[in-house]
Structures are given as structure tokens and as C-alpha cells.
Amino acid sequence: MFDWLENMAHWFTYDVLGMDREAHLAQALDFFIYDSIKILLLLFSVVFLMGIVNSYFPIDRVKNYLSRKKLYGGEFLMASLFGVVTPFCSCSSVPLFIAFVRGGIPLGVTFAFLVTSPLVNEVAIGLFIGLFGVKTTILYVLSGVLLGTVSGLTLQKLKLESLLTPWVKEVLANAQKDQEKFEEEKQSFRQRLPVIWAEAIKILKGVLPYVIIGIAIGGLMHGYVPEGFFEKYMDKDNLFAVPIATILSVPMYSNASGILPIVQVLVDKGIPLGTAIAFMMGVVGLSLPEAMLLKKVMSLKLIGIFFGVVMLCIIVSGYLFNIIL
Template structure:
């Protein structure tokens, strides 16, 4: 989808700036240019789309529907399954987080989607089948969906709404006012567009600095962490290899398809598949750049709770993978 953008980034870094592809700076800069433009495009599309949705969706009805006890937790499973079929990376988490919460979707259900979406997607599934076979791929999909579902349920029961930042709370308050305005005036779609676009620009102004800083951190990690740095901590005979792999993955940044070739290399060098997958899940779902992005919408305490719950679930998944496979 973004192959054209990669060609532009390559031209800027390797041709226009004449940097050597083997240089750490060139790799980091290429990563930064490509991901910054890609994510800004995704941000505009996602925020604009969610603005349209939120202008029509009855917030109160959504809240009531997802709060019904007869769903028996299926809303978390549905959110995780929706995450599988959406091509969003962790850096799209801020606008998606805002859009879901503005739409009246409970925080835990939102977390279920945000956890699963970057971990499992159609590209990663295709690569997984080619690298590790259908059996391992099915286990990977099931574990990713369960990880999002269980984490979402746990986070919802912790009642964390009070730890959202004031910026998000203001957006939520304005969302209801906007919807009341749309209803009262019965505006056409064309009449709604200026209000929706103004909200898009307001949200972008608030989060773009965090996005750029987060991607910059990811670019530095991507370009300067030496190859093979983590392998000595993931040896097969190390009982604590899974939690160590998960914790060591936090400074890294990549999407699931980008980290899979590294997982294949780790497995080929004798590292257990569960340990390697725990590392992959940590890179995709617990990265330092993602924490930087989430700082705009979550307090530090909420980020710490969110990361702790997901870390625990990833570690358990890693051990289970090692036992099963």
C-alpha cells in the first residue's frame, strides 16, 4: 500500500543525501521519513473517518448496548477480532483510542482492540504461514486474540476512566455537544464536514508532536541497536528467557510484519519459538514510542497499568507457546 512512499524515502536518503545504506544514520533517517509520512496519512484518514462516524452514531445507545450484561464478555472478543482485520500499527493508537472512547465504547473494549490490532493482521498472518506453518500461525492468531480479550476484560474491571488525561476528557465533552448540534439542526453530510474537519485539525495539533517524537525514538532504536544484541538473553536453558525477552523488547519499535524476519533468525539460532514470539509481541505492543504517543491521552499511571497487564499476558503466552511447541 505504501511502496511508493518507501521509494521516496529511499530516494531522499540514499540518492539526494547520498548516505550509505550500511550507515546507522541512513537506516534511522529512512525509517523516520517513511513512518512519519505514513502515520500522518493514516492519522488524517482515521481521525476524519471516526469524526464522520461519531457525528452520526448515538453515543448513549452505543454505551447502553456495550454495557448490557447479556453480552457476557463477547464485546471484548469482537473488538479483538476486529483488530485482526484492521491494518493499524501501534502508532495509530492515539486517534483510534480517541475515536473509540468518543463513540461511547468502554475503555476495556477499546484496549482489547488496541492490543490485538498491531499484533495480528493479514500481512503478519501471511508471513507467519510462510515462515512457521499453519499450526503455529493458528496458535499465534488465537493467542493474539485471547491476549487482547483477556487484557481488555482485566483493564475494564480496574475502572481506569479517571486516569484519562484532561485533554481527552475535554474531547469527550465536546463530542456530545457536537452530536447534539448535529441532531438539533438535522444537518446534511456536506454541512457537517466543516465541523468534522475542524475537529480533525484540533486533534492533529494535539498529537502530532508526540507522534514525531515517538517515531524519532523508534528510528534511533531501529538504526542503532546492533544485530544480535538480544540473543544472549534468550538462550533455551534460561528459565527467565521469556520475561527477559518481553522486557528487552520495549525499547524496540516495529510492526508485526517488520519484526517477523527477526523472529525467524532468532528461532533458526536455537531460541525457543515461544520466547521469540514473546519478544515480537513486546516489540509490537509495548514499544517505548507507543508509550510516548499514549502519553497524550493517558496519565503515566494508566500507561504503567496498561503495559503491566499486557506484559503479564505476553509472558504467559510465551511460556505456553514453549510448552505446546
């Protein structure tokens, strides 16, 4: 699909710049040019299209619906699916998490959203299709939604409300007060378009630094890391490769757009896809900056339980990916 773009990157690197095809720097630059343009094209297309969808499905309406209805467990799946159409990293998902709590939505449901939102969104889906194909993307989306749903259900069963901060408890105590109904303005598509465009540009500006940094790291790895280096330590035969990759990812922080180019290089270098995806999920869904933000709503014990449950689900997903793919 992107053969023309790959040929253009080759032409610029090796013909225009006259760089040696065997040189590490040339290979890194060629990768950087190709992936930068490809990913930015995908980002622009997907974010703008999903901006149109999001403009007709406001967050407040979904929040109010989830807080009012009794869905017999389906609310966890709905919150997880809602996370799919919100293009946020783990840290930017936290304010929405707080808004859900303020709306009186059960804690487990908010967890389901918090887990899925950074892992699976339109940006990640668009990039995943371009990097790994449709089949792998479908499996990734299904696993991400299932991960959020199972995590939310598990955390709800543990009845962890007592571990919320006093601020949240005060909010929940007042959650039954009457709230103003959300009234959607009747606007035509042409009237909505400037807002959609502005939101798309805002999202692109927010993720662009992570994308460029991620592609640059991926380019350096592609050009300089020897063949078999990662395969030596994270081979499919290494039973502990998936948990090691997941644990090592926690101190890092990026969003799906920034980490996917690195995942692509890891796979190219011989790491099994499931292990690489487990690493990506850990980087995107569990990070120290996210933990710092969550301290406003959770005690340290609750943060530890949340991270532990999600980490366990990620490890299981990684093993399943390695078996299936």
C-alpha cells in the same frame, strides 16, 4: 510453497554474482533476496484482499455498534477481533483508540482493540503462514485475540477512568450528545476498487521501510551470528528467558511485518518459538513511541499500568507457546 523463490535467490546469489556459498555476506544476501520477495508478495496479496473486506465493514459502523450495544462482556472479544482486521502498528492504532474513546466506548474495550490491532492483523497472519506454517499461525492468532480480550477485561475491572487526561474526560462528558448517523454510500465494487487500491498502496508504503529494515537485520543475523549464540542466552532451559526477551523488547519499535523476519532468524538460531514470539509481541505491542502518543489520552500512571498488564499477558503467552510447540 516458495521453493521456486528460494531456488531463484540461490541462483542469483551464487551463480549470477558468483559468491562463495560459505561466505557470511553471501548467506546474508541470499536470505535478504528470498525473504524480501516472499514477504512483499504476501503483503500485496493479503493487504489488497483485506482492503476489500474493510471497505464493506467501515470503522464508524463498528465503533457505533460497540458504543450502543450491551454485549455482556462480548464487546471485549469483538473489539479484539476488530483489531485483527485493522493492519496498523501500535502507533497508528492510537488515533483509532482516541476515536473509540470519543465515541463513548468503555475504556477496557478500547484497550482490547489497542492491544490486538498491532499484534494480529492480516499482514502478520499472511507473513506468519509463510514463515511458520498454518498450525503455528492459528495458535498465534488465538493467543493474540485472547491477549487483547483478557487485557481489556482486566483493565476495565481496575476502573482506571480517573487516570485519563483532562482532554479525554471532557470528551467522555459530552459522549451522550446526539451524533450524526453514519450512512454508507451505496457503491458498486468497481466504484470501490480505486479507493481499495489506494489504501492498499498507502499501507504498503507505510510498512515497506520496516519490512526492508527487518529483513536486512534478519539477513545479517542469519549470515553473521554464530550457531548457538542466542541459544546460549535464551535457551528453553533458562526459566527467565521469556521475561528477559519481553522486557528488552520495549525500547525497540517496529510493526509485525518488520519484526517477523528477525523472529524467523532467532528461531533458526535456536531460540524457542515462544520466547521469540514474546520478543516480537513486546516490540510490536509495547514501544516508547506508542507511550509518547498515549500521553495525549493517558496519565503516566495509566500508561505504566497498561504496559504492565500487557507485558504480563505476553510473558504468559510466551511460556504457553514454549510448552505447546
